[in-house]
Amino acid sequence: MQNILASIKIPVNQNLFLKDPSTSELGQKIIDGSIALMNQLGFERFTFKKLAIEIQTTEASVYRYFESKHKLLLYLINWYWGCIATRITLETRNIELPEQKLKKTIHILTALPNPEIDSLISNELALKEIIINESAKVLITKDVDEENKVGVFSVYKTLVSNVAAIINEVNRDYPYPNMLASSMIEGSNQQRFFAAHLPKLTNIKEDSDFVESFYLDLIFNTLKK
Amino acid sequence: MQNILASIKIPVNQNLFLKDPSTSELGQKIIDGSIALMNQLGFERFTFKKLAIEIQTTEASVYRYFESKHKLLLYLINWYWGCIATRITLETRNIELPEQKLKKTIHILTALPNPEIDSLISNELALKEIIINESAKVLITKDVDEENKVGVFSVYKTLVSNVAAIINEVNRDYPYPNMLASSMIEGSNQQRFFAAHLPKLTNIKEDSDFVESFYLDLIFNTLKK
DNA sequence: TCAAACATAATAGTATTACTATTACATTTG
DNA sequence: CAAATGTAATAGTAATACTATTATGTTTGA
Structure with a gap:
């Protein structure tokens, strides 16, 4: 698969920037x-x-685009989840079996991106690392309610509710689809951080990737009737 | 049960303070x-x-005890997990059945503390809220490796490995006990944050507490042979 | 064509905050 | 009772997030 998504416009909440960075060279x-x-x-x-x-401009010029580094990080996160949501929609569109659909979704959400195959953007791996390392710092904040009011998290909420729907396709009676979805999405990133820095909190050995296997096992066992 | 633990000394890593706050009135x-x-x-x-x-002293006096607010937060977190680990040890000591032991452990880790019954300290609820809201800010940091080196996270790692052991008592063959333990501990706090601020990411309705039920269901289904 | 209007960028700041160096006071100990 | 030690207060510095103002293009309409 080629970079189909490179040409797809990912919409990012207007409240996150002062001037849309995708409209100018400096913005990019x-x-x-x-x-x-x-x-x-x-x-x-x-x-x-x-x-x-680093990019040979001035501090004030950056402030023309983003009112704070906090908002800039929110922009990056928003854009990332927009990309992931689009990937899930596209890549599961033609899958009939609910189990296969969920399996693919878990893969997209928990596996490390393969730069050769499924990279949306040139620096997806770097962006994923930012999501892993920095997300909590803007999400878990006293300002979360106000930011939520202006729709900053709507992309993320839609993603969770889409994954929850896929979960319910596998088992209609499962009572916690949203919790399962959000704890997988957040947890898989956190487990990756632990694997890199506090490996005793995980069961990741050497270079084999246990994160995806862990969530596959966890979710399909939980949904088994 | 009374405050048995109030009299038990919870050891906190020496590297987290300049002067032990438990040894003086100002420290307390x-x-x-x-x-x-x-x-x-x-x-x-x-x-x-x-x-x-707030406490009618000076900024510099506080710096006599803690070299930064970062270390102060680490101290609070360390102390909290020390209390929880002690509670798990004490409250599961006399339970024979592994399933009952795990059930009790999940309760201690995921339920909100009942101030009347199982409060270790006067302000446990406030401290738990700090854990929920601020933990990630000191854990998910570029300095994590250096802090890990001086043993700052050893209390937490011991807790996770103890819970992992209890998990393996229920199912010896389960391959991801540490991941299951750490994702429950971290995830339950995160779900509580979501419930309060981004409820669409959860399935918590009204005032009923779904966090404990979610993890009971998740873990026992996963460990079922 | 040319200047008014506007977009964009650069300069030079301010306010806040985390943190420190030094000094002063109080308490313990031999 | 004085030396040693513990404790606290004063008065800073350095870094950084953010802003006010000025300068430089770029577009647009008569």
């Missing part, structure tokens, strides 16, 4: 540069000044 | 005050200056 440089630099430094150490130096 | 005021204030303001808005004003 801000996005690409921030993915690289934020992944390299981490959210705390990442600053607009360092970004500006 | 710093702990109690920071639990209240951090819960109220959130980690970002919480500062040592605000804390100092």
